[in-house]
Amino acid sequence: DTQVDNRKLAAALRLAAEAAGASVSEYRAVSTISSRAGRVDGLTLADGAKVSADVVVLAAGAWSRSIAGLGPELLPPVRPVKGQMLALRMDPAAPLLTHVVWAPAAYLVPRRDGRLLVGATVEEKGYDTSLTAGGMLTLLEAAWRTVPAIEELPIDEMWVGHRPGSRDDAPILGAGPIDGLIYATGHYRNGILLTPITADAIARLVLDGASEAAIRPFGIERFGSLPAAAE
Numbered sequence: 001d002t003q004v005d006n007r008k009l010a011a012a013l014r015l016a017a018e019a020a021g022a023s024v025s026e027y028r029a030v031s032t033i034s035s036r037a038g039r040v041d042g043l044t045l046a047d048g049a050k051v052s053a054d055v056v057v058l059a060a061g062a063w064s065r066s067i068a069g070l071g072p073e074l075l076p077p078v079r080p081v082k083g084q085m086l087a088l089r090m091d092p093a094a095p096l097l098t099h100v101v102w103a104p105a106a107y108l109v110p111r112r113d114g115r116l117l118v119g120a121t122v123e124e125k126g127y128d129t130s131l132t133a134g135g136m137l138t139l140l141e142a143a144w145r146t147v148p149a150i151e152e153l154p155i156d157e158m159w160v161g162h163r164p165g166s167r168d169d170a171p172i173l174g175a176g177p178i179d180g181l182i183y184a185t186g187h188y189r190n191g192i193l194l195t196p197i198t199a200d201a202i203a204r205l206v207l208d209g210a211s212e213a214a215i216r217p218f219g220i221e222r223f224g225s226l227p228a229a230a231e
């Protein structure tokens with residue numbers, strides 16, 4: 001199995017985007033997606049600033065329903081699915097593992113810097129951010145049963161994240177029912193894996209208005225209560 005370091009991927013994507021002329025605006029929450037005469041026309045940020053836009057891509061992960069301005073029928077059916085993970089520290093010069101191991105109730109991912117990731121719980125706990133004894137116990141026991149030598153490794157980090165899970169656990173991709181609104185959310189457990197295909201398809205949709213065959217089955221209209229998205 002191959003792997004990518006998601007933190008380095010995000011940093012690399014930022015550099016690549018800026019080199020291609022994108023401007024990245026961090027830590028400025030979007031409070032509202034605005035629309036006029038039946039089409040999206042921009043955003044209002046939490047600090048009150050307004051940004052006009054012909055196209056808005058709703059890609060706020062597990063928080064994709066928390067942005068105001070869209071009617072309830074336009075909100076993607078996405079919920080947070082809590083995941084706890086931890087990292088152990090191996091000796092990078094003599095790592096305990098050099099390849100990914102899938103255990104029955106956990107996976108172990110050795111990074112080149114010596115970190116050994118153990119993941120992940122899947123919990124329907126809303127936006128709860130607590131690290132729990134039970135979560136860590138489950139992961140460590142599953143990892144230890146498969147690779148007992150992890151017992152000696154120091155714990156480097158423990159953390160919680162929220163996956164964007166859709167109603168059928170598949171991504172929600174493509175044009176929305178009102179002009180200018182595009183969805184790229186609901187990637188659940190595979191958002192890193194699906195980054196290239198999602199980015200390519202959504203970029204084509206924004207730039208050319210073309211909906212690639214690969215994403216057509218993942219339109220929001222599959223959930224039924226919405227009019228079909230424009231081709």
Ligand SMILES: Cc1cc2nc3c(=O)[nH]c(=O)nc-3n(C[C@H](O)[C@H](O)[C@H](O)COP(=O)(O)OP(=O)(O)OC[C@H]3O[C@@H](n4cnc5c(N)ncnc54)[C@H](O)[C@@H]3O)c2cc1C
Nearest residue numbers: 029030060061063083120161162187188189190191192193
């Ligand atoms: C423990 C765990 C392990 C995982 N392991 C894997 C794995 O091995 N492989 C894999 O492919 N995937 C994995 N995933 C899933 C993957 O992390 C997600 O599918 C992916 O991050 C979804 O990407 P996203 O950009 O849609 O959402 P996110 O990565 O959640 O990004 C959404 C962004 O939107 C921002 N945002 C939210 N609201 C607003 C707002 N109002 N204004 C502005 N910005 C806002 C958030 O701050 C966040 O930065 C894992 C997830 C977890 C929790």
